[in-house]
Amino acid sequence: MARNLRAKIPASDTLIVHDVNEATMQKFAAEAKAAGAGANAVEITDSARALAEKSDTIITSLPEPVHVKHVFHSILKPGPLPTLERERLFIDTSTIDPASSKEVAYAVQAPNHGRFVDAPMSGGVVGAEAGTLSFMFGASSKTGALVERVKLVLAHLGKNAWHLGEQGAGVSGKLANNYILAINNIAVAEAMNLGVRWGLDPKALASMINSSTGRCWPSEVNNPVPGVVEKAPASRNYDGGFGISLMRKDLKLAIAAAQESGTPLELAATARGLYDAVDDAHPGKDFSVVYKYLQEISR
Template identity: 60%
Template structure:
């Protein structure tokens, strides 16, 4: 993402990067020596940048990083620019934590904070074809879109702050359930003696068609290039799928929304995540955990 951003920024702009993995940051600088600086800490990024993009694993990391960036609330005086900062958080976290960070940024007068979780995975990040779902006030949409379009193909404004995360979690909840259902249906058909490719082809022109059946089919040999064809390596890790599912379930329960399948799916993903022959693999490995024929 940083590589694509640097390639499309104006030549005289400077990209400040900061990563807890110093080796990764140093390697990025070596590969992109022009217009890149390594910041000592996240506060330096906030002081020297007008637009700040964060991508972090868990809610506590987002809260911690933004606390370091926003305190003391003197960015507009101590930084290189007195222009209002735009904070874009591309992490997939719970909407409650995101709102608390947004409230802090706005109440301290340090700038606008928007949520912009993304879809497309490692392949999309490398190719610059990510989809960003943003939750932002209308007056911040154009500025955010201009930046995010350098790293992705689509920027979808879903509403005010928090809307991007709600949209992403709803989508990934459905994805997690469809993934299990596809694995079960494929296993069912194969056990009945159906040819895997013929079964998948039929599903993908019928009402069962979905992304896990058409693009990421869990049965080896059905879709060329899918993780199933390389021992379920790469792709969307089962732990990440499970994390997003848990976040979606929690956010739904916090809002009093009834779910029929979520808890059952979460229990199943917990099993898959801990299984030795599934741990660390693409989430389509649920097919293996079901005892599917490989």
């Protein structure tokens, strides 16, 4: 993502980076230097606060709610940030729960430190490298300006940016989408396992499903049966792809957020328990490995 930003932002801009991994930052700065004249300047800082003091657009990308809260605490705790020409725009691309996202947004916006926008992404490592990520974001549309500014920034990082509603709508939409994904993935694994055990050819079965009402991303793009989709993780021993632990995390966030809002998710507990068991049996694999697990527990 940082590479794409560096390549695409206007020449007049400076990209300032910060990461807990010092070596990674140094390597990135060296790369930028090697890219030579004409390439954008890259600066590294030793804290998120230092970065935020000098930047009008701050993009964060972190694993869990606790990390997002911690980083923003470190930015905001020392007191008011120096005023810059443009209002600061904080874009958080982490997938976290709506409540945590709103909490951080409040901490940023209530004292007028700037605007906070939640903009989780989908597309994985492949999409991040290729610059083809999709973003779904939540931002006040009272003035059109904020939404347009967010879209301009995200255009440097991906190919789509969906404005789903007020602040919080981005992470909400992401969790809703990934909930469907979590369940559809199990459904496809169960149905493919059933078909294969009944003696059907998995490729023929997948073709039929993909022309019928069963078609979905796990049947078409990420089919869990090895050999059906050549480029899917299933065809390379379930390596790469979307790790089960990430799916468990998203499912956990969706369940907690649903609970808070009193919304039933009838299949959620069963799905979560199943992913737990699959992760115990096949840690580190793509979440389509549910198929392999089901095969193993079949008679």
